[in-house]
Amino acid sequence: MTQPPGFIDPSQPSYVCKLNKALYGLKQAPRAWFHRMTSFLLSVGFVQSLADSSLFIFRHGVHTIYFLLYVDDIVVTGCDNQLLQGFIAGLGRGFDIKDLGPLHYFLGLQVSSHNNGLHISQLKYAHDLLVKHDMLLSQPVSTPMFAKANLTATEGESLANPTTFREIVGSLQYLTITRPDIAFAVNSISQFMSQPHAPHLIAAKRILRYIKGTLDHGLSFIPQRQPVHLSAYSDADWAGCPDSRRSTSGYLIYLGSNLISWCSKKQPTIARSSAESEYRSLAHASAKTTWLGFLLYELGALIQFPILLYCDNLSATYMASNPVFHARTKHIELDYHFVSEKVALGGHRVNYVPSVDQPADLLTKPLHKHRHLLLRTKLVRSAPPSLKGGVRENNAVTTI
Incomplete structure (x- = not known):
């Protein structure tokens, strides 16, 4: 070890400071x-x-x-x-x-x-989170966000002490590891960390109230007969952000019937059409499934090819396999070439899925109660009954 600059003792040049920190x-x-x-x-x-x-x-x-x-x-x-x-x-x-x-x-x-397999949840973590923010006795709600929620960066009064809001958001981000049903809501409030306002704190506490009613929900993994299909559902809410008019991408990836990966993220640039926003979401899902394919191969899991990509936008599905559309998609050329190359090589196949059957809809926009509850059953489930206690x-x- 060497002495840090400025701390060298001229009379003892070979001495160093005693390290007290672990x-x-x-x-x-x-x-x-x-x-x-x-x-x-x-x-x-x-x-x-x-x-x-x-x-x-x-x-x-x-x-x-x-x-x-x-x-x-x-x-x-x-x-x-x-x-x-x-x-x-x-x-x-x-x-x-x-x-x-x-x-x-x-x-x-x-x-x-x-x-029937494994159930992974964060029940203790979620319970401690509610206790920390005095929300354990709060009234549960059916959805993590209002169906017509429209959070903006300027609405409402600024919070005098934004620390509580930031702590809630940071904790909720870790909770999304096993709770994809709150991924979009957490993504929405995470965009106001620098200057939160009163409506943002109200939205964060609504998520806690939703968690109160779904404490034991998590991911269920059921054994699958190999080989199994690796499939992805991608969706996008075109120009959904009222401040920047950027779209929100969302995708769900299943191994057989088991949900293994998901994402809800605002796109970095503005999309000029709904087809463009959907196609960019499709490109993200394609890249993730490609990586997961390599990982599953190393693990020794057998999957069927091609990998199935489901999208509820017909224009995006046509662009994936029809080169005639290239002239109209030069501004998204990289995404276009990436997905179309995967489809041409036979590793992926893009299929159309009706919007009513699109589970990734839950990751792109706030939904009404019945729609949210319906799609939630395809993402998370409550823990099976057990006589075991403690962790x-x-x-x-x-x-x-």
């Missing part, structure tokens, strides 16, 4: 830790995933181990329990770890297994 607080500590763990895993036969650098895969004959690392929190699973326990024992000799057994709680995610914190190794 090592993991240094800027280079995460990189050094990841390098050490990666070196160990590679030395024992693991291969680092090309799609996700935090995923490591070990294959020995017909046996496989998956090792997922998040700083010092680890999930490890495999198809052979004896091989898995041997690896955990070897890991314990090189690192100070604690085996917490089957996966129940990880980074705020609660995992419960049942006869276990996971700080090191967890096995499934």
